[in-house]
Every structure is written in C-alpha cells, then in structure tokens.
Amino acid sequence: MSSKSTGLRHWRQRFNALFQDHEIFIRTHGHVRFLRISAVWQKRVALIAGVVLLAWAGATLAVLINQLLTADERAAVAQQQAAAAASEKRIAQYRDRVAETAADLEERQALLEGVAETHFGIDAEAMAAQPAAAADAAKAEPLQTSAIDPNLPPEAQALARLEARQERFASRLLAAVNIRAANAEDAVAQLGLNPAAIVRSAAAGRGGPLIPYKGRMGKAKALGASFAALEGALFRMEVLERTLVAVPSGNPADVLMMSSGFGYRSDPFTGGAAMHSGLDFRGPIGTPILAAAPGRVSFVGAKSGYGNVVEVDHGQGIMTRYAHLSGFTSKVGAQVAAGQQIAKMGSTGRSTGSHLHFEVRLNGVAVNPRRFLEAKADVLEVKNDARQRVGAITARGAR
Ligand SMILES: [Zn+2]
Structure with missing residues (x-):
C-alpha cells in the first residue's frame, strides 16, 4: 500500500469524524420529539454548501477577470484615442503647413506671371530657357531652395518640390534678366550716356514716364533670394532698355x-x-522728315527762330525737335514709329x-545727336532686341 493512499484515508477519517449522527430533542407544548440528523445527510448538505460556495467564488472570479479585461480594453481605447488626437494634431499642423506652402506657391506664381506679362509678354519661360540664360544660371551661386523636410507627408513634399522648382525658375529668369540689363547698360554707355545715373534717376521717380511696374514686389523679399534679386534686376533692365528704345538713332531725313x-x-x-x-540736314523742300525713334508727337506749330516745328517725346526724358519745316504730316498726341x-x-x-x-534733348538739355545717329551695329542690335520686347508689352497694354 502506498503512502499516498494512506494519507488519503487519514484525511477521509478526519473528514468523517466531522460528521457524526446527531439526535436533537425538540419540545413543543409539552411533547418531546426526536429529530435525527444522520452523518450522511450532514455530508450531503456540506457538499452542496461547498459546491454553492465554489460556484459563487467562480462567478466572482469571472466577474473580476471580466472587469480586469474591460479595464485593459479601456486602457487600449484610451491609448487609441490619444494616438488619434496626436495624429489629428499632426494632420492639423500638416494641413497648416500645406496651406502655408500652397499660399506661398500661389503668391510666387502670381509674381512670376506678373513679371512674365509685364516685362516679356507671355514668353518668360521661353526666355528663361535660352541656353545663355541657363548657362549663366548654372554658373550662378547654388540655389537657395527651401529644404524639403523628410518628415513631411508625401503631399507636402510634393509642394516643397514645386516650391524648389519655382525658385529655380526665378533664378534662371534672374540670370536672363541680368544678361539683358548688362547688354543694355553696355549699349547705353556706348551711346555716351551714363547708365548708373539713368537708373538712379528713374529709381528716384524723376526719370520720364512711368515704367509699367506691376506685381506685388513689396513682398518679394519674403519669397526667396531669387525673387528679391529679380525685383532690382527687372527695374534696371526696364529702365535701360527703354532708354535704348527712346534713343533717336534713326535718320530724320533720307539725305x-x-x-x-x-x-x-x-x-x-x-x-x-x-x-x-x-545738326542740320540739307535737302530739297518737301523732303519727308522722319521720327528718329518711336514716341508721341508733343508739339506741332511755330516757334521763334525755329519756324515750323514738330517735337516728339520718346520717354525716359528724351525728346527730338525737327525745325524749319514746310509742312506737317502728324498731329499732337499721335503715336509714331521710328522712321x-x-x-x-x-x-x-x-x-x-x-x-x-x-x-x-535729354531732360531738357540739348545733346549732340551724332552719337545716336552713328550708333554702332552691336549697339543697334541690343536696341533692336529692347524695341521688340518693349514693343510687345506696349502692344499688349494698348489692346
Ligand atoms: Zn540748325
């Protein structure tokens, strides 16, 4: 016999000892009755009580476990909610960033379109794509593009790339404008004029008629280095090229x-x-007198000493006077072309x-017309370029 079964019998003996047959006397109205409670019965009751107790304990445990699980779930839900809130905040920040970038892009685009329309007709993109401009842009300082934050969502990165492309375009446009301005400056200097003084005077608002200068250039500085530099370069190009166009280099008479x-x-x-x-040009009476540059007829009539006179205002402070005339073929206010x-x-x-x-006359002072009439071929070439660009804008403006 094993010690295990011996132990089991010992416990059973102890258990059985708890339950012994009992007899209870109950006295009611003088009668005595015996109530016998057998050990077997006691055991059954104890067993049932035990089972009930166990069932109750089990149920309680189940409820407790259930409650613990729910707490776990609740924590999980709370965690999810926190994550959602954080993500929502991130999305809101991202949306703000995207909106900000989009607004910037829109502003720059409007600026570029304004520049293209005001200074080049439509062809700004084509002009910036010129090989010379592209080469110059390549030589220029490295691009100052906004760094693209790798933490941004793909959509925002796409906008940032667009922003970088826009600034690259502005940089190439700047290079092209600088080339034109430099050429015009050279040509103006060759004509015996002072380019720096002309630009200074125009900037001070004293330089002849207003240059069409739209666009929200005041904001340019906030839009990037290339955009800020573009402002000054465009102004220089515009002033110098318009001066070139206004220069009376056409022969005033075919003699x-x-x-x-x-x-x-x-x-x-x-x-x-x-x-x-x-300068005096000798020729037969009735020889056609031609406008030496495009402009607006500002005077038709007689002037003391000059006889019959026509004056043409070419803008940029430049005026031509034609005297001793026998007749007029133009009226005050008429726009005339060169020739x-x-x-x-x-x-x-x-x-x-x-x-x-x-x-x-330059700002009212008579200057020697010879230097304009005898302008070299390379100067006339730059002047012709300028005339085409300015002419295209003027035609668009007049429409
Ligand atoms: Zn004379």
Whole structure:
C-alpha cells in the first residue's frame, strides 16, 4: 500500500469524524420529539454548501477577470484615442503647413506671371530657357531652395518640390534678366550716356514716364533670394532698355549730307559765335522728315527762330525737335514709329535755305545727336532686341 493512499484515508477519517449522527430533542407544548440528523445527510448538505460556495467564488472570479479585461480594453481605447488626437494634431499642423506652402506657391506664381506679362509678354519661360540664360544660371551661386523636410507627408513634399522648382525658375529668369540689363547698360554707355545715373534717376521717380511696374514686389523679399534679386534686376533692365528704345538713332531725313554740326560755330546771320544745339540736314523742300525713334508727337506749330516745328517725346526724358519745316504730316498726341514721316523739309524761321534742323534733348538739355545717329551695329542690335520686347508689352497694354 502506498503512502499516498494512506494519507488519503487519514484525511477521509478526519473528514468523517466531522460528521457524526446527531439526535436533537425538540419540545413543543409539552411533547418531546426526536429529530435525527444522520452523518450522511450532514455530508450531503456540506457538499452542496461547498459546491454553492465554489460556484459563487467562480462567478466572482469571472466577474473580476471580466472587469480586469474591460479595464485593459479601456486602457487600449484610451491609448487609441490619444494616438488619434496626436495624429489629428499632426494632420492639423500638416494641413497648416500645406496651406502655408500652397499660399506661398500661389503668391510666387502670381509674381512670376506678373513679371512674365509685364516685362516679356507671355514668353518668360521661353526666355528663361535660352541656353545663355541657363548657362549663366548654372554658373550662378547654388540655389537657395527651401529644404524639403523628410518628415513631411508625401503631399507636402510634393509642394516643397514645386516650391524648389519655382525658385529655380526665378533664378534662371534672374540670370536672363541680368544678361539683358548688362547688354543694355553696355549699349547705353556706348551711346555716351551714363547708365548708373539713368537708373538712379528713374529709381528716384524723376526719370520720364512711368515704367509699367506691376506685381506685388513689396513682398518679394519674403519669397526667396531669387525673387528679391529679380525685383532690382527687372527695374534696371526696364529702365535701360527703354532708354535704348527712346534713343533717336534713326535718320530724320533720307539725305546724306550734314551741313552743320553741333556746338559753337559762327552764326550764319550775325557772324558771331553761337551755340548750335542740333545738326542740320540739307535737302530739297518737301523732303519727308522722319521720327528718329518711336514716341508721341508733343508739339506741332511755330516757334521763334525755329519756324515750323514738330517735337516728339520718346520717354525716359528724351525728346527730338525737327525745325524749319514746310509742312506737317502728324498731329499732337499721335503715336509714331521710328522712321514714320511726321513733316516736310522747308526753310521757315531763321533759315538760309531748305534744310532740317534736328535737335535731341535729354531732360531738357540739348545733346549732340551724332552719337545716336552713328550708333554702332552691336549697339543697334541690343536696341533692336529692347524695341521688340518693349514693343510687345506696349502692344499688349494698348489692346
Ligand atoms: Zn540748325
């Protein structure tokens, strides 16, 4: 016999000892009754009580476990909610960032389109794509593009890439504009004018008619380095190219001989020294007189000494005067092209014979027209480029 079964019997004996047959006396109204409770019965009751107790304990445990599980779940839900809130905050930040970037992009785009329309007609993109401009842009300082945050969602990164492309475009546009401005500056200097003084004077608002200068350039600095630099470069290009266009380099009459030069000479009437403020062209009466540059006819009539006079305002402070005329073919306010007939040669006023007296005035001061009429081919080429660009804008503006 094993010690295990011996132990079991010992426990059973102890258990059985708890339950012994009992007899209980119950006395009711003088009668005595015996109530016998057997050990077997007691055991059954104890067993049932035990089972009930166990069942109750089990149920309680189950409820407790259930409650613990629910707490776990509740914690999980809370965690999920916190995550959702955090993600929502992140999304809100991302949305703000995207909205901000989109607004920036829109502003830059409007600026670029404004520049393209104001300064180049539509062809700004084509102009920026010129090989020379592209090469110059490549030589220029490394691009100052906004760094693309790798933590941004893909959509925001796409916007950031667009932003970088836009700034690259502005940088190439800047290079192209700088090339044009440099060429114009060179040509203006070759014509004996002072480019720096012209730009300074224009910037101070004293330089002739207003240059169409739209766009919200005030905000340019906030939009990136290239955009800020573009502002100054465009202004320089515009002023210098318009000056080139205004320069009267066209022959005012289809005659070759210049009978009298600019400067001090002996007066044909008094014989004394007198300032001759223009050039004289000798030719038959009625020879067509041509506008030396595009502009607006600002005076038609007689002036003391000059006889019949036509004056043309070319803008940028440049004016031409045509004197001793025999007749007019233009009216005040008319827009004339370079080479367009405005009058007829004559001998009115202080004149000794049929000739044209041709004057160029820069901000009211007579200058020698010879340097404009004898402009070199390379200068005229730059001037022609400028005329095409400015002409395209003017035509668009007039429409
Ligand atoms: Zn003269």
